Amino acid sequence: MSARRDFPLIFEYSVPGRIAASVPEADVPDVPLEEILGARCIRREPAALPEVSELDLVRHYTRLSQRNYAVDTGFYPLGSCTMKYNPKVNEDAARLPGFARLHPNAPVDLAQGALELLWRLEGMLAEISGMDRVTFQPSAGAHGEWTGLMLIRAYLDDRGEGRRSRVIVPDSAHGTNPASAAMCGFEVVTVPSDARGNIDREALRRIADGTVAGLMLTNPNTLGLFEEHVTEVADIIHQCGGLMYLDGANFNAMLGITRPGDQGFDVMHMNVHKTFSTPHGGGGPGAGPVAVKRALEPYLPTPTVEREGDRYFLDYDRPKSIGRIRAFNGNFGVFVRTYAYLRAYGPLLRQVAEAAVLNANYLLAQLRPHFDLPYDRPCMHEFVLSGRRQKRECGIRTLDIAKRLLDYGYHAPTIYFPLIVEEAIMIEPTETESRQTLDAFAQALIQIAQECRTNPEVVRSAPQRTVVTRLDEVTAARRPNLRWRPVAEVGSPA
Numbered sequence: 295m296s297a298r299r300d301f302p303l304i305f306e307y308s309v310p311g312r313i314a315a316s317v318p319e320a321d322v323p324d325v326p327l328e329e330i331l332g333a334r335c336i337r338r339e340p341a342a343l344p345e346v347s348e349l350d351l352v353r354h355y356t357r358l359s360q361r362n363y364a365v366d367t368g369f370y371p372l373g374s375c376t377m378k379y380n381p382k383v384n385e386d387a388a389r390l391p392g393f394a395r396l397h398p399n400a401p402v403d404l405a406q407g408a409l410e411l412l413w414r415l416e417g418m419l420a421e422i423s424g425m426d427r428v429t430f431q432p433s434a435g436a437h438g439e440w441t442g443l444m445l446i447r448a449y450l451d452d453r454g455e456g457r458r459s460r461v462i463v464p465d466s467a468h469g470t471n472p473a474s475a476a477m478c479g480f481e482v483v484t485v486p487s488d489a490r491g492n493i494d495r496e497a498l499r500r501i502a503d504g505t506v507a508g509l510m511l512t513n514p515n516t517l518g519l520f521e522e523h524v525t526e527v528a529d530i531i532h533q534c535g536g537l538m539y540l541d542g543a544n545f546n547a548m549l550g551i552t553r554p555g556d557q558g559f560d561v562m563h564m565n566v567h568k569t570f571s572t573p574h575g576g577g578g579p580g581a582g583p584v585a586v587k588r589a590l591e592p593y594l595p596t597p598t599v600e601r602e603g604d605r606y607f608l609d610y611d612r613p614k615s616i617g618r619i620r621a622f623n624g625n626f627g628v629f630v631r632t633y634a635y636l637r638a639y640g641p642l643l644r645q646v647a648e649a650a651v652l653n654a655n656y657l658l659a660q661l662r663p664h665f666d667l668p669y670d671r672p673c674m675h676e677f678v679l680s681g682r683r684q685k686r687e688c689g690i691r692t693l694d695i696a697k698r699l700l701d702y703g704y705h706a707p708t709i710y711f712p713l714i715v716e717e718a719i720m721i722e723p724t725e726t727e728s729r730q731t732l733d734a735f736a737q738a739l740i741q742i743a744q745e746c747r748t749n750p751e752v753v754r755s756a757p758q759r760t761v762v763t764r765l766d767e768v769t770a771a772r773r774p775n776l777r778w779r780p781v782a783e784v785g786s787p788a
Contacts (some may be wrong), residue, residue: 311494312347360760369731369735371723373516373676373677373722374711374722387466398409412629423553423555424554428584429584431619432581437619442584446539458507460505461529464485464486465486482776486579509536511540512540513554514547516544517678519674528559529558538561546646547676549643551607551648564582570632581632634732655672657735663734690754697756702741707721709750
């Protein structure tokens with residue numbers, strides 16, 4: 295690995311005795327830290343932190359922030375992640391003092407506004423999804439999967455059907471699906487995809503029997519394709535006594551057009567941090583509310599938010615509940631953003647899905663001649679190409695193509711997923727990108743496809759123009775360099 299040096303690192307500005315802030319002397323008794331924390335928690339030597347001025351400190355972190363790729367500065371084509379621009383007014387709403395500073399243990403009488411927001415948001419999400427009730431407790435999508443499967447287990451146990459021990463998962467599923475099922479104690483059974491990218495219905499019929507607890511299905515699936523026979527699939531599972539679970543990761547493709555509850559799903563999670571506003575780069579924040587049909591309502595986590603007249607309250611009296619699954623009532627700031635987003639769109643929400651699908655198909659039409667397309671049919675909000683042509687003819691991997699995109703100023707798309715597509719390139723343009731952005735991105739990929747034939751070495755060695763250039767992947771994985779060392783010690787900065 296090599297790194298460009300556009301500016302000195304903050305350690306190199308360090309001068310003994312220089313400080314970035316001054317703190318007034320405490321007006322409380324000076325108690326030794328050893329008495330408060332215990333001797334074992336006190337450092338033997340001061341931390342080796344740089345001693346710099348406030349100005350140098352501000353410049354250092356500002357420069358670092360400018361090195362980060364962000365949706366406010368560029369296009370994120372990550373498939374299945376919905377890294378889209380979100381209105382800043384939603385951020386303002388989440389920062390209103392009455393929401394942002396509300397203590398999670400505040401008495402119900404002092405939290406009526408927050409409870410009203412959750413109650414009204416539950417009604418919105420239930421209507422959009424075609425479900426009856428919603429719990430806000432799950433922290434994210436995978437946590438929602440686990441919650442939904444625990445609801446299915448509680449429902450079946452209550453009916454005396456605890457013998458149902460298998461959960462069916464398509465071969466195109468997100469990896470969290472089988473992991474969540476296994477964590478809930480279910481045996482995972484894989485069903486293959488057919489030639490059009492749907493679930494193979496004949497294979498499904500062969501494994502759908504009295505031992506099946508349910509089917510976990512993503513719709514549109516991870517290939518970016520709508521399950522053409524989703525109601526028939528639901529009938530197969532329901533006829534054998536199982537339940538239908540929807541992985542709602544791709545819910546933004548069908549908002550206002552079709553509802554999972556109408557397709558035959560009994561329970562689903564919604565990644566509201568993706569679909570309804572909250573930026574979630576870098577691992578958070580997130581939320582994964584779970585919506586259910588009426589039959590599963592008694593088993594929802596406690597407490598639920600209820601209304602009596604003009605008063606809102608938390609209902610803990612739910613004897614069949616699976617119990618509380620996290621502290622408090624979910625990541626509340628995410629729900630404020632979700633509520634603001636839905637109130638802004640209202641009946642125009644369908645346009646979100648329509649624009650997302652249109653953008654994806656527009657981009658696919660430009661790229662289809664230059665890459666292989668494993669399932670050649672109209673896509674939904676995302677699509678999956680294959681770089682197997684470039685690998686076979688030029689010795690160029692999808693990883694090389696993704697790295698070369700960095701030199702063109704674009705964040706790379708999702709690669710090598712779904713696993714059933716060789717050299718997969720998954721692209722999701724989202725509904726918020728302009729035609730000009732999509733054209734420029736398409737031209738970059740087309741140019742890279744041409745480079746694979748005419749100048750393959752420039753693709754194999756990419757990126758060359760980024761702060762950190764080509765990594766030795768094996769060394770980076772086995773011996774990661776995670777700390778700064780002086781130039782004199784290592785010969786070059788980390």
